[in-house]
């Protein structure tokens with residue numbers, strides 16, 4: 001057997017990054033149809049893509065030293081070098097161990113009431129009969145939720161300043177010119193899209209550093225994430241550096257608001273097109289004795305199924321990627337170190353053997369059977385599975401239940417669903433809603 005063998009894929013390379021940016025779903029599904037599983041693409045780097053549950057299991061359960069992280073300069077510009085996404089090996093493991101409890105278990109239970117109140121506040125700012133772009137509303141909610149989670153609810157004026165800085169930052173990296181530069185490897189600091197990005201990040205970073213400085217020396221009784229991370233200690237007794245705090249907070253601010261906002265927007269896009277599902281869900285929610293009973297909301301089975309179906313159909317992250325630090329045998333191919341392997345939810349979630357009639361929005365499928373961690377992967381998997389996976393689902397359920405229990409929403413444009421790139425993520429193109437208070 002030769003020392004390395006790569007699966008089939010397109011010969012010509014130059015158009016692949018552009019086709020990928022335009023629609024990763026179409027790009028991956030077409031390649032999968034044509035070349036089978038796995039196949040090779042060349043987007044930013046050669047990447048072997050699979051949607052086979054056995055291969056996905058192999059990718060997610062491989063020992064951590066199988067992979068390493070070499071963030072391209074463009075991603076370092078956004079996420080920094082000291083945040084979770086830029087770390088590998090024991091630094092990644094130890095950092096996750098300190099951050100993870102902030103988004104799980106007991107910490108999460110305390111946040112439910114705040115999420116409910118944030119949704120109520122959002123409705124208070126929405127005039128009866130007014131129509132709005134759902135993503136704008138959901139993004140405001142998602143951003144407030146993550147800002148309050150990270151910095152606490154005490155200081156509202158501070159939230160307003162932070163909100164503006166995060167939106168500026170998100171606009172800089174969502175800028176198509178920045179994304180194209182990233183794909184084409186244009187890393188020059190004086191290139192205008194890069195400069196805009198650097199300025200926006202610096203502004204946000206300065207605000208975070210200011211907050212850290214204010215808290216230092218004060219006895220911290222606060223339960224917000226910044227305070228918890230400032231107190232957290234690694235096994236050797238050291239804490240996070242300021243640079244690591246900034247990079248991790250920026251990563252969570254960005255990863256933690258747009259993803260939830262997109263899932264919520266999808267929910268309204270689908271519910272507005274499927275009256276039967278909307279009615280069944282509404283009945284379940286109307287059956288709650290109080291819409292701020294967080295435990296009761298989390299126990300609603302149909303709400304759970306609807307949220308999962310929204311995560312399945314057009315996953316915000318269509319593939320998760322790992323860079324091989326050592327060779328791997330995958331589906332009979334001998335892959336060399338240095339290339340990427342990717343598990344694609346965009347293809348996996350359309351597998352008719354797992355999801356009959358996969359194009360259909362059908363939450364009932366999640367009531368009829370359960371799916372394993374290599375069959376349903378909206379949050380990726382393995383050691384790098386989304387750290388906010390429970391937080392994200394928790395938030396989407398509470399916000400959706402609160403909005404539906406207090407308002408009636410009409411989808412104004414029911415034409416064919418269109419999907420659009422939103423920075424590094426994918427989401428619905430336009431979901432215009434009109435609102436009536438109940």
Ligand code: HEM
Pocket residue numbers: 084085096103146251252255256257259260263316317320321378379380381382383384385386387388389391392393
């Ligand atoms: C519906 C909401 C969300 C979706 C669909 C989502 C999806 C994802 C995916 C697919 C990954 C890559 C996982 C992998 O490589 O295997 C990821 C990573 C990550 N997500 Fe999320 N996410 C969501 C919400 C959140 C929230 C609320 C936070 C923070 C509060 C968050 C923080 C992160 C971080 C820090 C990582 C990097 C983890 C690591 O490298 O160890 N995400 N997310």
